[in-house]
Amino acid sequence: MPNPAILTVDDDPAVSRAVARDIRRRYGDRYRVVRADSAEAALDALRELRLRGEQVAVLIADYRMPQMNGIEFLEAAMDLFPTARRVLLTAYADTDAAINAINVVDLDHYLLKPWHPPEEKLYPVLDQLLEAWTADGATTTPELRVVGHRWSAPSFTARDFLARNLVPFRWVPADEPEGAGLLTAAGVTANDVPLVVTADGKSLVQPSAADLAAQVGLATTPAAEFYDLVVVGAGPAGLGAAVYGASEGLRTVLIERRATGGQAGQSSRIENYLGFPDGVSGAQLTDRARRQALRFGAELLSAREVVSLEDAGGARVLRFSDGSSVAAHTVVLATGVSYRMLPAPGLAELTGRGCFYGSVASEAPSCSGSDVYIVGGANSAGQAAVHFSRYARRVHLLIRGEDLTRSMSSYLIEQIARIDTIEVHPCTEVVGGAGGEHLERVTLRDVRTGATREVETSWLFVFIGAEPRTDWLGGAVARDGRGFVLTGPDLTRGGRRPPGWALPRDPYHLESSMPGVFAAGDVRADSVKRVASAVGEGAMAVSLVHRYLEAQ
Numbered sequence: 001m002p003n004p005a006i007l008t009v010d011d012d013p014a015v016s017r018a019v020a021r022d023i024r025r026r027y028g029d030r031y032r033v034v035r036a037d038s039a040e041a042a043l044d045a046l047r048e049l050r051l052r053g054e055q056v057a058v059l060i061a062d063y064r065m066p067q068m069n070g071i072e073f074l075e076a077a078m079d080l081f082p083t084a085r086r087v088l089l090t091a092y093a094d095t096d097a098a099i100n101a102i103n104v105v106d107l108d109h110y111l112l113k114p115w116h117p118p119e120e121k122l123y124p125v126l127d128q129l130l131e132a133w134t135a136d137g138a139t140t141t142p143e144l145r146v147v148g149h150r151w152s153a154p155s156f157t158a159r160d161f162l163a164r165n166l167v168p169f170r171w172v173p174a175d176e177p178e179g180a181g182l183l184t185a186a187g188v189t190a191n192d193v194p195l196v197v198t199a200d201g202k203s204l205v206q207p208s209a210a211d212l213a214a215q216v217g218l219a220t221t222p223a224a225e226f227y228d229l230v231v232v233g234a235g236p237a238g239l240g241a242a243v244y245g246a247s248e249g250l251r252t253v254l255i256e257r258r259a260t261g262g263q264a265g266q267s268s269r270i271e272n273y274l275g276f277p278d279g280v281s282g283a284q285l286t287d288r289a290r291r292q293a294l295r296f297g298a299e300l301l302s303a304r305e306v307v308s309l310e311d312a313g314g315a316r317v318l319r320f321s322d323g324s325s326v327a328a329h330t331v332v333l334a335t336g337v338s339y340r341m342l343p344a345p346g347l348a349e350l351t352g353r354g355c356f357y358g359s360v361a362s363e364a365p366s367c368s369g370s371d372v373y374i375v376g377g378a379n380s381a382g383q384a385a386v387h388f389s390r391y392a393r394r395v396h397l398l399i400r401g402e403d404l405t406r407s408m409s410s411y412l413i414e415q416i417a418r419i420d421t422i423e424v425h426p427c428t429e430v431v432g433g434a435g436g437e438h439l440e441r442v443t444l445r446d447v448r449t450g451a452t453r454e455v456e457t458s459w460l461f462v463f464i465g466a467e468p469r470t471d472w473l474g475g476a477v478a479r480d481g482r483g484f485v486l487t488g489p490d491l492t493r494g495g496r497r498p499p500g501w502a503l504p505r506d507p508y509h510l511e512s513s514m515p516g517v518f519a520a521g522d523v524r525a526d527s528v529k530r531v532a533s534a535v536g537e538g539a540m541a542v543s544l545v546h547r548y549l550e551a552q
Helices: 013-027 039-051 070-080 091-103 123-135 153-164 177-186 209-215 236-247 282-295 362-369 379-388 410-418 530-552
Strands: 004-011 034-035 057-063 085-090 108-112 142-148 169-173 196-197 203-207 228-234 252-255 299-301 306-312 315-322 325-332 355-356 371-375 394-398 422-425 430-434 439-446 450-454 461-462 518-520
Touching: 004 013, 004 039, 004 450, 013 034, 013 057, 013 123, 034 039, 039 070, 057 070, 057 108, 057 123, 070 091, 070 282, 085 123, 108 123, 142 153, 142 177, 153 169, 169 177, 177 196, 203 209, 228 236, 228 306, 228 315, 228 530, 236 252, 236 282, 236 325, 236 530, 252 325, 282 299, 325 530, 362 379, 371 379, 371 430, 371 450, 379 394, 379 410, 394 430, 518 530
Parallel strands: 004 034, 004 057, 057 085, 085 108, 142 169, 228 252, 228 325, 252 299, 325 518, 355 461, 371 394, 371 461, 394 422
Antiparallel strands: 142 196, 196 203, 306 315, 315 325, 430 439, 439 450
């Protein structure tokens, strides 16, 4: 592996050269020094480093830069290299901004100009940051290479799993010489993709999510057989429950079948979450929550699918798809919701090959110069439209209603109105899709007149409906007609407690029809579909867990 990089960005050429010179003098034998003269150039360099599977140890950005200041740059860079230490280079007059950046981008340090002599003002700071970065194990992250076809759905699934779990990897097209060579070395053909090659040369042919998780160091097996609290689902509600449960001394395990963050983790920008006045990406927010939960001692199991919930007297037993199980005194159900599949003919077989459900951030750079179609009128669709507008030639937002006001926050509506490359198509639905190797065209229908038209596109992102991930529960807990978990007062209508309820009290506010099992976030019936409320319900569920345990 190449030496890790230290990246500096400053629009003043003299300052940029001086910073790079001083850093190279001290650290050039162990680190690559990458210098950029604008935030955009620096982000391009970081994207290239990420694609090559290389590491970045420290980011140093000048605060006062045109188009994008240092804080905005560091926030964008966090999506590419979340473990890199972040330093803001400021003038004395900008120290207030630097202090604010500590909360906005988890700033590790700010340096005042001039930093001379570097032996006193620069090197001690960098020594400490590089030592902390190394101690966190970031330098030992293995390089993974994923060999696949651009329009292969299994290849997309593997790539998306790694990207959403913030695992560095390098994408190698199967039709390029390096990809063909790796396939030959593994003894497979281009029909067997994806092929994942680990840093130590191990080849995984069409690996499952569990296989990938095990190879990249994600825990998949519980360390114990019994816990105080099991949280199912690592979206905002589940992460909130795990943080509060572990921080308050409960033996807590968090189980996620795909990637931490859920739908919120896919959001390119969340601008109405309390405490982040400049907005925060879903990946940044959920990664912070994940690290916070782990720091308090919670376990996180990845790529584990729970298939049933059982009442075993004083315990609640959760069974996995492989037949194993884990038990606990209490459970918090935070499995969230999934986007509803479009019923339009021709799209099912193109899923992962041009038709995607949710915001797939890893695909955005590939949309450069293309027309992108987004289906949906809620915040998630609006955030995706803004994000893809940075890459696509034009973004077409398709909604069934007359306008966006019924389902989207006003701040997003205003943003979309200011972006010339986003076009909103009211009263429009997708009624068909077609293509060969990948999506090539979709058929649109005007719901007012019934008229249809066909448009050419290779990119369709769908954000419609909300189906709760609760089929696996069967009849274990009461659910409403749409599958959402009923809790608290909704279980005692007419003054009657739910069937089979043996306790001499009514269910607590977030408690399901099985005592000791709580629901939080989008999976709960009549919940408020917002990140902040989901986090709050996760925390509230833990307080009710304590009340339940104290009464046992």
